[in-house]
Amino acid sequence: MEQFLYAAEVVVNGLMAGVMYALVALGFVLIYKASGVFNYAQGVMALFAALTLVGLQNGQVPFAHMINATFGTHLDTFGWTLPAIVAIALTALVMVGLAIAIEKLVLKHLVNQVPIILFMATIGLAWFLEGLGDVMWGADIKMLDVGVPKGASEALMTVTEQWTGYGFYIDRLDIWAAAIAAMLVAALMVFSQYTKQGRALRAVADDHQAALSVGISLRFIWVLVWSIAGFVALVAGIMWGSKSGVQFSLSLIALKALPVLMLGGFTSIPGAIVGGLIIGVGEKLFEFYVGPLVGGATENWFAYVLALIFLVFRPQGLFGEKIIERV
Numbered sequence: 001m002e003q004f005l006y007a008a009e010v011v012v013n014g015l016m017a018g019v020m021y022a023l024v025a026l027g028f029v030l031i032y033k034a035s036g037v038f039n040y041a042q043g044v045m046a047l048f049a050a051l052t053l054v055g056l057q058n059g060q061v062p063f064a065h066m067i068n069a070t071f072g073t074h075l076d077t078f079g080w081t082l083p084a085i086v087a088i089a090l091t092a093l094v095m096v097g098l099a100i101a102i103e104k105l106v107l108k109h110l111v112n113q114v115p116i117i118l119f120m121a122t123i124g125l126a127w128f129l130e131g132l133g134d135v136m137w138g139a140d141i142k143m144l145d146v147g148v149p150k151g152a153s154e155a156l157m158t159v160t161e162q163w164t165g166y167g168f169y170i171d172r173l174d175i176w177a178a179a180i181a182a183m184l185v186a187a188l189m190v191f192s193q194y195t196k197q198g199r200a201l202r203a204v205a206d207d208h209q210a211a212l213s214v215g216i217s218l219r220f221i222w223v224l225v226w227s228i229a230g231f232v233a234l235v236a237g238i239m240w241g242s243k244s245g246v247q248f249s250l251s252l253i254a255l256k257a258l259p260v261l262m263l264g265g266f267t268s269i270p271g272a273i274v275g276g277l278i279i280g281v282g283e284k285l286f287e288f289y290v291g292p293l294v295g296g297a298t299e300n301w302f303a304y305v306l307a308l309i310f311l312v313f314r315p316q317g318l319f320g321e322k323i324i325e326r327v
Contacts (some may be wrong), residue, residue, distance in 0.1 A: 013282055019280070025276055027045065032266045040123045045233035081268060152171065156175075275317070
């Protein structure tokens with residue numbers, strides 16, 4: 001019985017981890033739906049958003065190292081700090097500005113190019129943003145605190161112990177991440193279905209040329225969808241940065257989102273959520289049952305093996321459109 005309860009705790013924590021993966025995958029899905037571009041830079045956007053948030057919150061001077069090295073000054077901070085909500089709002093504006101800059105400086109010049117060209121452009125964008133974040137805010141590990149509770153949920157531990165005799169350890173940060181992700185997905189679904197801009201976005205996703213023919217601005221849609229993806233990256237950066245600190249390895253969370261997309265489908269918002277939950281629970285249970293038999297560390301590769309199996313038998317993912325080739 002105790003083994004079963006421990007496995008149940010592993011499942012619950014796997015669901016929480018899956019939500020964190022799904023947060024990153026959402027940004028990929030949004031951009032791919034609207035433009036057919038696989039945005040390799042989505043993970044770096046989450047890192048850049050988190051770096052900017054910490055820098056603004058702490059009153060850090062942007063490009064301080066470069067300014068000091070050039071002019072012999074000793075700048076560090078402005079001497080003030082910002083409330084978390086103000087810093088988040090300003091960071092959201094920065095991500096919107098970033099979306100506008102990407103459209104004007106990159107995407108505008110690549111209209112009608114083959115998808116591989118656009119994909120290579122996002123790789124270059126990823127490295128540029130990573131370097132820009134380093135120059136602006138420094139490469140040291142930063143602590144992010146926006147008031148999200150951390151540590152074990154004593155209430156859930158008490159309730160589960162009363163019900164089952166075994167107290168489940170569930171991090172309060174993971175609970176908040178799950179709740180915020182659920183609200184974010186609900187908001188995106190409402191936006192997509194019931195707003196003029198959301199319907200325009202879906203029209204562009206279905207057929208670029210038809211959308212242009214009825215007066216929908218492709219450039220506006222690209223700015224809009226990259227802005228939304230930037231906001232999603234900000235939320236993901238907050239959650240992951242609060243959990244493990246803001247460091248440059250944060251950009252690698254994009255790699256964990258790839259199996260999520262392969263399972264859920266590249267064009268489905270619900271698929272990103274379901275795929276994330278499957279990956280989160282699957283890797284935790286696999287580590288729990290099989291890890292001890294093979295020496296552990298199965299969480300590093302389980303998701304990619306599962307994604308490979310899906311690619312063989314259902315390449316479009318669980319919620320993706322079936323691939324039909326006419327000859």
